[in-house]
Amino acid sequence: MQARRCAVLVIEPRERLDFDLARLTQGGSGIEMMLDSFALAAHLDEEQTLDDDEVRILGKLSPENWVDFDALAAEHPQEVLQSLVSKGLLLCDSPAHAKLRHADEIVRAGHWKGLSAIVQRHTRWGGVDTLEAERRFGEETDRPFLDRLGTPEPPVRERVESGQRMALGKPADSALESLIRQRVTCRNWDTSRPVSAQDFAHTLYRTFAARAVSDQPGIDVMKRAVPSAGGLHPTEAYLLVQNVEGVAPGLYHYHPIDHALEPLGEVAAAETQALALRLVAGQRHFMKAHVLVVLASRFRRTFWKYRNHAKAYRAVILDAGHLSQTLYLAAAERGLAAFITAAVNERDIEQLFGLDPMQEGVLAVSGFGWRGAEQVDEAEFDPLGSVWRNSV
Numbered sequence: 001m002q003a004r005r006c007a008v009l010v011i012e013p014r015e016r017l018d019f020d021l022a023r024l025t026q027g028g029s030g031i032e033m034m035l036d037s038f039a040l041a042a043h044l045d046e047e048q049t050l051d052d053d054e055v056r057i058l059g060k061l062s063p064e065n066w067v068d069f070d071a072l073a074a075e076h077p078q079e080v081l082q083s084l085v086s087k088g089l090l091l092c093d094s095p096a097h098a099k100l101r102h103a104d105e106i107v108r109a110g111h112w113k114g115l116s117a118i119v120q121r122h123t124r125w126g127g128v129d130t131l132e133a134e135r136r137f138g139e140e141t142d143r144p145f146l147d148r149l150g151t152p153e154p155p156v157r158e159r160v161e162s163g164q165r166m167a168l169g170k171p172a173d174s175a176l177e178s179l180i181r182q183r184v185t186c187r188n189w190d191t192s193r194p195v196s197a198q199d200f201a202h203t204l205y206r207t208f209a210a211r212a213v214s215d216q217p218g219i220d221v222m223k224r225a226v227p228s229a230g231g232l233h234p235t236e237a238y239l240l241v242q243n244v245e246g247v248a249p250g251l252y253h254y255h256p257i258d259h260a261l262e263p264l265g266e267v268a269a270a271e272t273q274a275l276a277l278r279l280v281a282g283q284r285h286f287m288k289a290h291v292l293v294v295l296a297s298r299f300r301r302t303f304w305k306y307r308n309h310a311k312a313y314r315a316v317i318l319d320a321g322h323l324s325q326t327l328y329l330a331a332a333e334r335g336l337a338a339f340i341t342a343a344v345n346e347r348d349i350e351q352l353f354g355l356d357p358m359q360e361g362v363l364a365v366s367g368f369g370w371r372g373a374e375q376v377d378e379a380e381f382d383p384l385g386s387v388w389r390n391s392v
Ligand SMILES: Cc1cc2nc3c(=O)[nH]c(=O)nc-3n(C[C@H](O)[C@H](O)[C@H](O)COP(=O)(O)O)c2cc1C
Pocket: 183, 184, 185, 186, 283, 340, 341, 342, 343, 380, 381, 382
C-alpha cells in the first residue's frame, strides 16, 4: 500500500479552558489553560485534534510523493501513522480511501493558494440557526449590547483637522442617485403579491446576464454588468423561487448567456419558506423573499489564470459583492427590494444544489421581491425615509 500526506494542511495550536474538579478540591480554581493542536485540511470538512507525535510526523510526510506504507512504518511509529490514516490526513491508495483521495484530488486540481483553500473549506456552516444563537446569547448575559462590546470604531478615520479638509461639490440628483436611495436592505416582504415574470426576468438580466461573449479561440469571456478579475466571471446564480408569476416554486440555475432558467427540481409551495430559512441560517426576515439567489463561484474558472495566487480567492469574493449591489439596483429599478446575507448554511446549500465546496463555493445568499407595507419581521435601515416615508 502506498501513502502520501494530503495536499493542503494547516496546524493551529489553540488554547482552551479545561475544568477539573480534582484541581478545585486541591485548593485551586479548577481551571487550567490547555493547548491543543488542530489539523485543518483543505479536503476535510471537520478539523482533527492532533497529539505531539502526530504533529511531528505530519511535518515529515511528503504531500507529493507516494511512498510505500511499510517504508514509512520503518521510519515512524506505526500506531501514529495509522492514527493519521484514520484521521484522513495520510491518504492511502486503497479502495477504502477512494472518497478521501477524490476530495484531495479536487483541491490539487483547483490551483488553490493553500491558506485560501483552508479559509474556504473551514468557514462554512451547516444547520446553524443564527437567530436562535442570538437569543441564547441574550439570555446568558443580561448586559446591554454596548456594555458587552464597548463602542465601535468611529465611522471615519479623520486624518486632518476639519479646517484642512477640501470641500467637494455634491452632484445633482440623477436616475442613479434615485436608485441608490431606494436601496434599503429588505427584511419585510409582501407575500400576497407575486413578482411578475417580467420583473423577475428584468432583475436577473440586469444583474447576471452576459451582454456579449468574446470569441477568443478557446476562451469564452462574458461581458457582464459588473467587473470581474480576468473577465472570467466565476460566479453563478442558483435560485430558490418562491413566488414568481409563471415560474413553479423550486430550484433553478440561471444561464447567463442564454438568459434562461435551468430547472433543478420543484419544491412544494408549502415547503419553500422552511427551505429558505435553512439556507439563510434561521434569519426569519429573509425566508419570505420571493426569490433567493445563491451566489456560488466556480473557483477553477478564475484560478485557471490566477494559479496558486495570493489574491485569487479575494478577487472571487469581490465579484459576489459587485453582483449583489447590481441586484439591489436592478430590483430597485422595478420597484422591488433586495437583500444579501453572508450568514448562510453553505453545507446545506451545497447539498441542495449538488455543489462541491472547493469547486463551486457558496459565498452569499441574496434575494429580491416586493417589500411589505409594514416593518413587522425586522427593522430596516432607512434614515432618509426613502422607502418608509411614514416612519420618519
Ligand atoms: C456582506 C454582507 C453581509 C450581510 N449579512 C447580513 C446578515 O447576515 N443579516 C442581515 O440581516 N443583513 C445582512 N447584511 C445587510 C446589512 O445588515 C445592511 O447592508 C446594513 O444593515 C445597512 O443597511 P442597508 O443595506 O439598508 O444600507 C449584509 C450585508 C453585506 C454587504
